[in-house]
Amino acid sequence: MPTKTFVIRAHTRTVHTKPLTFTCAKCNQVTTRDVYPGNPPKYCLKCSPPKKRSESDTRPPERGNFEPTHNLVDSTGKVTLVALEAAPEKGWFFVRTALDWFAGESIIKYHKKKGLTNRGEPMAGFVLESL
Ligand SMILES: [Zn+2]
Structure with missing residues (x-):
């Protein structure tokens, strides 16, 4: 071999x-x-x-636990616990559910005079109830 x-x-x-x-x-x-x-x-x-x-780059910024401040009630009476958080725009608040608490921003916003909006569209039938 x-x-x-x-x-x-x-x-x-x-x-x-x-x-x-x-x-x-x-x-x-x-x-x-x-x-x-x-x-x-x-x-x-x-x-x-x-x-x-x-x-450390992918970790979301440190946030406290989700603490609901309001009930978001839809036209059928379904209640979702949400927390209002001041948005950068004056007079606007992000309406955050527990699920998007850690998200960068919420698609649902609230304005005292303009009411609730979802991506800028008015949310008919939805009301916010202070807890
Ligand atoms: Zn040096």
């Missing part, structure tokens, strides 16, 4: 770090860091921006 010898070339790639002395672009301190070639740092260790954790 013939034997074949495969020569596997050792392909080691050792990346050497070397100390580099530079002036931090932020605090102007002269600092020495071990750096990889071709990637000189701008900042000292104190000033270099922290590595972003990807999971």
Whole structure:
């Protein structure tokens, strides 16, 4: 049985770090860091921006628990607990159900004079009852 010898070339790639002395672009301190070639740092260790954790980016902003302030009653008498939260537009409130409490904004809005709207359309038959 013939034997074949495969020569596997050792392909080691050792990346050497070397100390580099530079002036931090932020605090102007002269600092020495071990750096990889071709990637000189701008900042000292104190000033270099922290590595972003990807999971923290997707986490919704910290909010308290859903605390209903009103009943949203439809024309059939069905009641949904909602919480009113001031919207950026003056006089408007987001009407949030427990389900969209953590959503960026609610499609249902309430205005003292204009009443309830859903995506800008008036919501006929719906009333808000203060709890
Ligand atoms: Zn610095």
